[in-house]
Amino acid sequence: MMDTPPVCDYEGSDYRDRFWESKPRSYEDRTEHLALRRLLPPRGRRVVHLGAGFGRMTHELDGYDQVIxxxxxxxxxxxxQARLGRDGRYVYVAADIYRLPLADGSCDAAVMERVIHHMADVCAALRQVRAVLAPGAPFVLEYASKRHLKSTLRYLVRRQDWNPFEREPVAFDALYFNFHPDYMAACLRECGFVTRRKLAVSYFRVGVLKRLIPLSVLVTLDRLMQPTGQIALYSPSVFTLNFATGSTPPAAPDGPLFKCPLCGAHLYEEGDELICPTGDGRWAVRDGIYDFKENLAAEGGKAAAQ
Ligand SMILES: C[S@@+](CC[C@H](N)C(=O)[O-])C[C@H]1O[C@@H](n2cnc3c(N)ncnc32)[C@H](O)[C@@H]1O
Structure with missing residues (x-):
């Protein structure tokens, strides 16, 4: 089985409450929704929301017939599930982005925000995303930039030892990275994407500004600033619109959605399980979640994704 980098594990995490609901982050939340709305084509057949978390942004994908x-x-x-419901249009999948179980070319669009900062191997993740997309499909990627006004100022007054202008990612903690825009642009190119638009998001992510300036004013200012990302990127968050290049054939619209994350074979569904025809993989569908974290066919049902 191929080795993949470690995952920042949110199992059992109170992320929703700890990071969003108990903190004054309405400015970040509103400007991120705005940026996604600006970039993602509003309608389509099937979109995958990668690292969707508790679905904070997923309703922005509602114009699509199916949302993974x-x-x-x-x-x-x-x-x-509690937030979005289980009406069949949403397909819930527990899986590792480094080992996506979705058939090649099966998605018409992808969105990934606030996730790649947990990735030690950006290209390995982006290649997986590229593989599940049809050629020409849009991919909205948000990343945390290391080259922003606050980090530059801190570096200049020697309050920070890393240089925001160096291309290499900076690690703040285990599996927490910020990226230089040129580094991310090169990764996207190398992994089969062409970038068409860039938005500079969250310039006003400063405690004192958020306390003193009304939220609606900050959001309006951010709205005006976002398109400047096309020329210069000095914001802490960057939203990009990329398109899948190359000639991978798109999957047949009625073809199987899932592939084996171990060997790539199409999976078939039997009862409450997805099964690989090689016999090496079996995954449960539990409470409306396709669960690829545990391979039931592995010895003793050992977690395959470890
Ligand atoms: C900071 S949260 C962001 C959630 C959501 N995108 C948002 O903006 O509210 C990061 C999410 O990425 C998920 N994640 C991190 N690494 C992952 C991986 N390798 N595969 C799938 N999900 C991953 C975590 O489980 C978590 O839900």
Whole structure:
């Protein structure tokens, strides 16, 4: 089985409450929704939301016929189910982005925000995303930039030892990275994407500004600033619109959605399980979640994704 980098595990996490609901982050939340709305084509057949978390942004994908809500954490997915419902249009998948179980070319669009900062191997993740997309499909990627006004100022007054202008990612903690825009642009190119638009998001992510300036004013200012990302990127968050290049044939619209994350074979569904025809993989569908975290065919049902 191929080795993949470690995953930042949100199983059992209170992320929703700890990071969003108990903190003054309405400015970030509103400007991120705005950026996604600006970039993602509003309608389509099938979109995958990668690292969707508790579904904070997923309703922005509602113009699509089918929405794959994918995250490594079952806790997050259960929260997303409670928020978005289980009407069949949402397909909940517990899986690792480094080992996507979706058929090649099966998605017409992808969105990934606030996730790649947990990725030690950006290209390995982006190649997986590229593989599940049809040629020409849009991919909205948000990343945390290391080259922003606050980090530049801190570096200049020697309050920070890393240089925001160096291309290499900076690690703040285990599996927490910020990226230089040129580094991310090169990764996207190398992994089969062409970038068409860039938005500079969250310039006003400063405690004192958020306390003193009314939210609606900050959001309006952010709205005006976002398009400047096309020329210069000095914001802490960057939203990009990319398109899948190359000639991978798109999957047949009525073809199987899932492939084996171990060997790539199409999976078939039997009862409450997805099964690989090689016999090496079996995954449960539990409480409306396609759960690729545990391979039931592995010895003793050992977690395949470890
Ligand atoms: C900071 S949260 C962001 C959630 C959501 N995108 C949002 O903006 O509210 C990061 C999410 O990425 C998921 N994640 C991190 N690494 C992952 C991986 N390798 N595969 C799938 N999901 C992953 C985590 O489980 C978590 O839900």
């Amino acid at each position: 809500v994918l995250d490594y954490s079952r806790t997050m997915l259960r929260d997303a």
